[in-house]
Amino acid sequence: MRHHQRGIWRRFDSRFDTHVFWSSLIGLWLAVMPGLAASHAFWLVPFGAKPLVGERVALDLRIGPRWPGESTVRLEGLVKSFTVQDALGERVVPGRLGAAPVGHFTARAPGAALVLLQTQPSLIRLSGAEFQRYLHEEDLTAALKFRADMRVENASTREEFVRFAKTLVLVDGNSSGFNRVAQLAFELVPLTDPARYKTGDPFQVQLLRDGKAVSAIRVAALSKQQPDHIVVAHTDTNGKASLPLPTGGAWTFYAVAIAPSTHAAADWQSVWASLSFELN
Numbered sequence: 001m002r003h004h005q006r007g008i009w010r011r012f013d014s015r016f017d018t019h020v021f022w023s024s025l026i027g028l029w030l031a032v033m034p035g036l037a038a039s040h041a042f043w044l045v046p047f048g049a050k051p052l053v054g055e056r057v058a059l060d061l062r063i064g065p066r067w068p069g070e071s072t073v074r075l076e077g078l079v080k081s082f083t084v085q086d087a088l089g090e091r092v093v094p095g096r097l098g099a100a101p102v103g104h105f106t107a108r109a110p111g112a113a114l115v116l117l118q119t120q121p122s123l124i125r126l127s128g129a130e131f132q133r134y135l136h137e138e139d140l141t142a143a144l145k146f147r148a149d150m151r152v153e154n155a156s157t158r159e160e161f162v163r164f165a166k167t168l169v170l171v172d173g174n175s176s177g178f179n180r181v182a183q184l185a186f187e188l189v190p191l192t193d194p195a196r197y198k199t200g201d202p203f204q205v206q207l208l209r210d211g212k213a214v215s216a217i218r219v220a221a222l223s224k225q226q227p228d229h230i231v232v233a234h235t236d237t238n239g240k241a242s243l244p245l246p247t248g249g250a251w252t253f254y255a256v257a258i259a260p261s262t263h264a265a266a267d268w269q270s271v272w273a274s275l276s277f278e279l280n
Contacts, residue, residue: 040063040064040065040272041063041064041065041066041069041220041222041252041254041272041274042061042062042063042119042163042165042254042272042274043061043062043063043069043165043167043252043254043274043275043276044059044060044061044062044115044117044165044166044167044274044276045059045060045061045062045167045250045276046058046059046060046115046167046169046276047059047060047101048169049168049169049170049250049277049278050169050170050171050172050173050278051107051169051171051172052107052171052172053107053108053109053110053171053172054106054107054108055106055107056104056105056106056107057104057105057106057107057113057169058101058103058104059093059095059101059102059103059104059105059115059167060100060101060102061073061074061100061101061102061117061165066222066227066228066230067222067223067224067227067250067252068224068227071100072100072102073098073099073100073102074095074096074097074098074099074100074102074103075097075098076097076098077120078119078120078122079102079117079118079119079120080118080119080120081116081117081118082095082102082103082116082117082118083115083116084105084113084114084115084116084169085113085114085116085180085182086107086108086109086111086112086113086114086171086177087109087110087111087176087177088108088109091105093105093115093117102117103115103117107169107171107172108171109171110171110172110174110176111170111171111172111174111175111176111177112168112169112170112171112174112175112176112177112178112180113168113169113170113171114166114167114168114169114177114180114182115166115167115169116164116165116166116182116184117163117164117165117166118162118163118164118165118184118185119162119163119164120162121160121161121162122160122161122162123158123159123160123265123266124158124159124161125156125157125158125159126156126157126159127156128152128153128154128155128156128157129154131156131157131159132144132147132153132154135147135258138218138256139218139234140218140256140257140258143258143259143268146260157267157268158261158265158266158267158268159258159266159267159268159269159270160261160265160266160268160269160270161269161270161271161272162185162186162269162270162271162272163271163272163273163274164184164185164186164187164271164272164273164274165273165274165276166182166184166187166188166273166274166275166276167275167276167277168190168194168275168276168277168278170194170195170278173195174195175193175194175195175196178190178193178194178195179191179193181208181211183211184208184273185209185210185271186207186208186209186255186257186271186272186273187207187208187209187273188205188206188207188219188253188254188255188273188274188275189205189206189207189208189275190203190204190205190275190277191204191205191206191240192204192205194277194278194279194280195280196280197245197248197279197280199245199246199247199248199279200244200245200246201244201245202242202243202244203221203242203243203244203245204240204241204242204243205219205240205241205243205253205275206235206238206239206240206241207219207235207239207240207241207255207273208239209257209271212239213235213237213238213239213240214235214239214257215235215236215237215238215239216234216235217234217235217255217256217257218232218233218234218255218256219232219233219234219235219241219243219253219254219255220232220253220254220255221243221245221251221252221253222251222252222253222254223245223246223247223249223250223251224249224250224251225247225248225249225250226246226247229246231243231244231245231246235255245279248279248280249278249279250276250277250278250279251276251277251278251279252274252275252276253274253275253276254272254273254274254275255272255273256270256271256272256273257270257271258270258271
């Protein structure tokens with residue numbers, strides 16, 4: 001299923017061979033996680049979402065279909081970049097291999113600190129039934145139609161995926177800069193201020209790919225307080241989605257896009273974006 005595309009997919013191809021060993025190992029590890037074949041959201045959880053200047057913030061990494069997810073360690077070959085952006089600029093988030101939490105930083109300026117993690121490309125093999133279920137649950141209709149047209153609905157598949165996780169940390173309780181675009185290749189940007197949000201109102205986000213709005217993509221919102229209740233919306237022509245959130249506390253939004261692979265090592269390539277934050 002070779003398919004020539006431009007943009008985000010091409011940037012990942014040149015790095016695939018270098019990381020094939022670790023990506024295969026990570027893919028195997030992900031494959032045995034409970035419920036992962038159907039949905040594998042991936043998000044950051046800060047211990048202390050509203051620290052004071054000078055306080056240290058530890059960062060946990062979660063994976064799974066809903067809260068609380070599985071806490072994971074910092075695997076070798078998993079992280080491509082791990083940074084925090086605040087009013088004073090950007091810096092690397094340090095961490096120790098094999099450790100959880102996966103990183104930490106010290107809050108240094110009032111306002112929103114954006115913590116950003118990008119993974120290396122990883123490879124997973126799914127059965128035909130697992131892949132079909134995953135495509136249905138994430139409403140990836142173009143991929144479903146492609147498989148139906150090719151009459152390969154029952155075929156197993158190799159999926160290469162890259163994840164972009166972002167979490168908001170409001171230093172001194174100040175939300176200034178919460179809607180800053182971090183320039184990730186695939187990114188959910190909050191358009192509603194989490195510090196001023198009123199429960200039940202629409203919470204609006206925008207999905208960007210290489211800085212451009214992405215339409216007709218499912219955005220799911222997962223609540224720590226109500227883990228069995230998932231709020232879903234689709235992005236409009238401006239890449240915006242509005243989701244009324246029934247409770248405060250910690251939330252994770254995520255979105256996924258998938259397309260046929262541009263290289264022979266995989267059949268499909270997907271990108272995942274997550275955004276986590278805490279409401280008043």
